[in-house]
Amino acid sequence: MRRTDRLFDIIQILRDGKLHRAQDIADRLEVSVRTIYRDMDTLVASGVPVEGERGVGYMVREQITLPPLNLTPAELEALNLGMAIVAEAADPDLKSAAESLADKIDAVLPTQVVAEAEAWKFAVYPFADAARGLAHMAPIRAAIKSRQKLHLAYRRIDGTLTNRTIRPLHMEYWGRVWTLTAWCELRAGFRVFRIDLIEAVTPLPELFTDEPGKRLSDYDPHS
C-alpha cells in the first residue's frame, strides 16, 4: 500500500491550492520525478482535478472540499444504489441503518434531521478502477425500465469479443463487480454479464414483452 499512501500524500500537498513542481514533491516524498509524473497520471485518471502546466507546475483546479450533499425523492434510484453500497460497510450503525429501510419509505423527511446531517461533508473522488464499466449503467438501467432490447459488445475474460442482442432484466452488485442478468437472443438462454467487461452498449428500437421462459422470474441460477 505504499503507493496508495503516496498518492494520498500528494493530494494533501496539492490541497493548499498553491503551485507545486514535480521536483519539489519528489524531494519531499523521497521518490524520483518520474514517479511523481506517473502518480499524477493516476490521479488525473482517477478524477482528481489537478492540472499540470509545462514550465510552471501543478495546481488543483478547484477547491477539493465540496459543499454538503443531501438527498431528494426523485433520485430514489440513486439512493437505492447508495444504500446497497453503504450496507457493505463494516460500520454497524450505517449497516443497520441501510438494512432497516424497507418499511419506512413513504414517510416524510423532517427538515430538522437535515441540519444535523450537515455535520460532515464529503470530498469525493472517483478512483479509476472502481469506476470501470459504470458508464454503461445508465443506458442499461434505462433499458431495463423501458423493456428495450440492447446490443452488447462483450469481451470475455479470455479476450474474445462477442456481439449479442439481449433483453436486459436485472443488475446486481457483487462488491467487486456489477453484473447484468439478461435473456440472450443469440443463445436463447439466460446469461450473466459483467458490466465492467462490456465494451459497448447500443439500445435497439425493439421493445420486448414478458414471455414465459424469458422473464427474470424464470431464471434459476441453480439449474
Place this chain on the structure above:
Amino acid sequence: MRRTDRLFDIIQILRDGKLHRAQDIADRLEVSVRTIYRDMDTLVASGVPVEGERGVGYMVREQITLPPLNLTPAELEALNLGMAIVAEAADPDLKSAAESLADKIDAVLPTQVVAEAEAWKFAVYPFADAARGLAHMAPIRAAIKSRQKLHLAYRRIDGTLTNRTIRPLHMEYWGRVWTLTAWCELRAGFRVFRIDLIEAVTPLPELFTDEPGKRLSDYDPHS
C-alpha cells in the same frame, strides 16, 4: 486482476447452492487446490457466506440474492454517505441525481416512486480491504455529534504509534481513505488523521465547546 477474476468465478460457481469440492473448483479454474483454499479464505474474510465442511465440500449458507433495499428518513446520515459514494460514479445519471439534491430535501417521498425502484435488487458483499477502518466510524461520528473528546491510538505511516486526545470535528472521504479532521490537544493544533490508520478510538467523558481557534471553521488547510 487475474486473481480478482477468479474470486468472482468462484462466487458464480458456488451460487448454484450445491456442494463443491475444492478439487473440482481447482480443476475447473485450472489452479491448484491450495490456491482455492487461499481464495476461500479471502472470500470468507470478505463476508461471502460460504462454508466449508471437512470431508464434504463447500456450499453457500444462504441465497446470495438479497431482497430489495429501500430507504428511510431516520437514516439520512447513511443516505448522505451513500450519495457521496454514488456521486463518485462515472454514470452521468446517477452522478447528477446525487449532485442535485441539496434543495429538495424537505419534500415527501411519494410511494409511487418506490415501486418503480424495485426494478433492481442488489446482492452486496463487503470486500475486506475496502472496509479497513470503517469500524471506527460509528464512535467517531457519534463523538462529532455529541462534541465529545476522543482518545486515539494512531499509527503513523512510518509505523510509530502515537496517543492523542482530540476534539473530533469533521470526516471526509477521499475516494481511497477516510480522514478525520480534529483539534489535537497534545499538539495544540489541527491535525488530519487517516481513519484506516487509527488503531483504537476511546470516547472520553469530557465534552468540548466551541472555542475560538479550535473550531472547524478556524481550520485553514492553506495556512
Place this chain on the structure above:
DNA sequence: TTTCAACTGACAGGTTTATGTCAGTTGAAG
C-alpha cells in the same frame, strides 16, 4: 530562441504478490 518544467517511452533492477508443491493435521461420517 532559450529556459523551464511538464511529459513520454524504454529498459533494468528490485520488491511484492501469487502460485505450486509438499508434508502434514483436523473433524466428521461410515
Place this chain on the structure above:
DNA sequence: CTTCAACTGACATAAACCTGTCAGTTGAAA
C-alpha cells in the same frame, strides 16, 4: 479406525508491479 476433503505452514519459483535512470519531446513564457 479408515476415508474423505477441508485446512495449515513452509518453502521455492514465477509473475506482476513499482521505481529509478536515461534520453529524449513539447508548450508556454520571457
